[in-house]
Amino acid sequence: MKKEALYYDNLESGKVKCRLCPHNCTIGEGKFGICKARTAQGSKLYTTIYGEVSAIAMDPIEKKPLYHFFPGSSILSIGTVGCSFKCQFCQNYHISQNLNYPTDFYSPEEIAELALNKGSIGVAYTYSEPLIWYEYVYDASIETRKRGLKNVFVTNGYINQEPLSELLKYADAFNIDLKSFNKDFYRKVIGGKLEPVLETIEEVSRHPEIDLEVTTLVIPGYNDSDKEMDEITDFLASLNKDIPYHLSAYYPAYKFKAPPTPVETLERLKEIAERKLNYVYLGNVAGHTNTYCTECGALLIERHGYYTRIVDLKGDRCGNCGAKIPIIV
Numbered sequence: 542m543k544k545e546a547l548y549y550d551n552l553e554s555g556k557v558k559c560r561l562c563p564h565n566c567t568i569g570e571g572k573f574g575i576c577k578a579r580t581a582q583g584s585k586l587y588t589t590i591y592g593e594v595s596a597i598a599m600d601p602i603e604k605k606p607l608y609h610f611f612p613g614s615s616i617l618s619i620g621t622v623g624c625s626f627k628c629q630f631c632q633n634y635h636i637s638q639n640l641n642y643p644t645d646f647y648s649p650e651e652i653a654e655l656a657l658n659k660g661s662i663g664v665a666y667t668y669s670e671p672l673i674w675y676e677y678v679y680d681a682s683i684e685t686r687k688r689g690l691k692n693v694f695v696t697n698g699y700i701n702q703e704p705l706s707e708l709l710k711y712a713d714a715f716n717i718d719l720k721s722f723n724k725d726f727y728r729k730v731i732g733g734k735l736e737p738v739l740e741t742i743e744e745v746s747r748h749p750e751i752d753l754e755v756t757t758l759v760i761p762g763y764n765d766s767d768k769e770m771d772e773i774t775d776f777l778a779s780l781n782k783d784i785p786y787h788l789s790a791y792y793p794a795y796k797f798k799a800p801p802t803p804v805e806t807l808e809r810l811k812e813i814a815e816r817k818l819n820y821v822y823l824g825n826v827a828g829h830t831n832t833y834c835t836e837c838g839a840l841l842i843e844r845h846g847y848y849t850r851i852v853d854l855k856g857d858r859c860g861n862c863g864a865k866i867p868i869i870v
């Protein structure tokens with residue numbers, strides 16, 4: 542559905558300037574922004590994907606991945622089409638780079654009601670990039686909150702600060718992709734800038750009531766050096782060493798033919814990350830997904846694939862030594 546967009550300016554030239562994400566596209570009449578989901582018509586900017594859902598499912602929260610947010614629960618997950626990035630290794634390119642992918646319309650109220658009726662802890666905006674779906678995820682988040690449920694964003698973090706701070710009022714958890722710490726990689730392979738992503742991570746980290754987790758898809762030969770892992774974990778640790786950090790294995794997709802990430806690479810990077818961060822997990826491979834108490838070493842949460850078992854957690858404390866664990870339950 543087409544709906545007037547938020548966050549845009551009219552320019553003297555007759556064009557409009559979108560202020561939602563750091564691309565800050567200047568868009569002429571009848572043209573689209575880089576995300577291809579916002580168009581200018583008659584001096585107004587419109588989103589063309591309001592309520593358009595390309596994928597919907599009840600997922601384990603661990604699939605987002607979120608490991609420190611209601612472990613073992615299920616969440617209604619929805620996605621749309623389009624993206625502000627053009628990652629050449631996109632694992633979901635069939636919806637992120639194809640605006641013609643079939644969608645069904647769900648109003649914000651319908652999505653929130655569905656989440657309630659399915660016994661979901663809330664709604665996860667995921668699969669494709671939720672931040673370019675801003676007007677819809679904002680409205681749906683309000684409806685979800687009204688029903689006492691949670692809002693989860695799985696995102697590339699590419700958003701300007703003003704819309705972000707509005708959205709944070711309704712957000713309960715974020716998993717933000719930090720695809721690299723290399724500006725050239727962001728510019729050439731992803732089609733964006735690194736700094737705004739870091740700013741988003743920094744801003745979300747200032748909200749202790751929001752679970753912030755960060756994911757890096759590790760691509761052999763591109764972002765798997767010891768140096769880069771040091772830089773990423775220095776940055777995250779400078780914000781909070783309790784930020785859960787997920788290192789995910791890449792598989793060849795879209796325009797990338799590099800071989801899948803070897804497990805040994807992930808294990809090496811995990812070892813480096815653990816010098817500075819308390820909770821580092823591997824994804825898309827077997828093992829390295831349990832949560833342990835950083836005080837006494839007790840096994841708190843056991844995970845096998847998407848099977849999750851709470852072993853020794855009492856609320857947000859270690860059942861063995863009573864230490865507070867940075868986890869929202």
Ligand code: SF4
Pocket residue numbers: 559560561562563564565566573574575576577578579625673
């Ligand atoms: S949201 Fe889309 S139209 Fe707006 S600035 Fe970003 S890429 Fe451009």
